[in-house]
Amino acid sequence: NAGVTQTPKFQVLKTGQSMTLQCAQDMNHEYMSWYRQDPGMGLRLIHYSVGAGITDQGEVPNGYNVSRSTTEDFPLRLLSAAPSQTSVYFCASRGWFNTEAFFGQGTRLTVV
Amino acid sequence: DAKTTQPPSMDCAEGRAANLPCNHSTISGNEYVYWYRQIHSQGPQYIIHGLKNNETNEMASLIITEDRKSSTLILPHATLRDTAVYYCIVRDQTGANNLFFGTGTRLTVIP
Numbered sequence: 034n035a036g037v038t039q040t041p042k043f044q045v046l047k048t049g050q051s052m053t054l055q056c057a058q059d060m061n062h063e064y065m066s067w068y069r070q071d072p073g074m075g076l077r078l079i080h081y082s083v084g085a086g087i088t089d090q091g092e093v094p095n096g097y098n099v100s101r102s103t104t105e106d107f108p109l110r111l112l113s114a115a116p117s118q119t120s121v122y123f124c125a126s127r128g129w130f131n132t133e134a135f136f137g138q139g140t141r142l143t144v145v
Numbered sequence: 146d147a148k149t150t151q152p153p154s155m156d157c158a159e160g161r162a163a164n165l166p167c168n169h170s171t172i173s174g175n176e177y178v179y180w181y182r183q184i185h186s187q188g189p190q191y192i193i194h195g196l197k198n199n200e201t202n203e204m205a206s207l208i209i210t211e212d213r214k215s216s217t218l219i220l221p222h223a224t225l226r227d228t229a230v231y232y233c234i235v236r237d238q239t240g241a242n243n244l245f246f247g248t249g250t251r252l253t254v255i256p
Contacts, residue, residue, distance in 0.1 A: 037188075064241065068246075075246035076189065077246070091243065092245070121186060132177075132179075132194055133191040134191060136190070137188050138187060138188050139186065139188055141186075
């Protein structure tokens, strides 16, 4: 049971480039979410999904897009990367009636 | 979701109990208290949660005051591997019930 898998683990982008951060879970969880964590700060919610085909914005959604075509996958897209998006990104999943959220190991993104 | 207040940092001697306080004076009746921790730069890890009764599991104990305005996470015998940032979060269990993280308490276990 792999849990929540994020790829890549590290990425360097140039300003204006686009990329997709991948998140996959094998626990058949309905709820998935993306967070970013800047140095010395707690995690901030970017986008979340309560099931396939349903997504919604969190606290800091600007500059990010998401989609949820399957239960397992919840990719996060940066359309035009900016230095302000340099951060560590975490994906999480939880079953609808489960109280424990499971987090991936993070993607460390640097935009230069 | 109700906001929480935690001390920014604490130290604890190895082998002693670590008591991490959390204030959540605006908590509402249907909101639970959750604790997560983040070791180094890993993804957060669930520890325990409760509504109004004290809870215990293999990792920790959670003591919630009778008025539910504050709680304490207890690690009974802290080890060096418990050095982490501990987050206290309150949320209800309806709807999407997202987790909103503050800055937490950085616990350092000292040999």
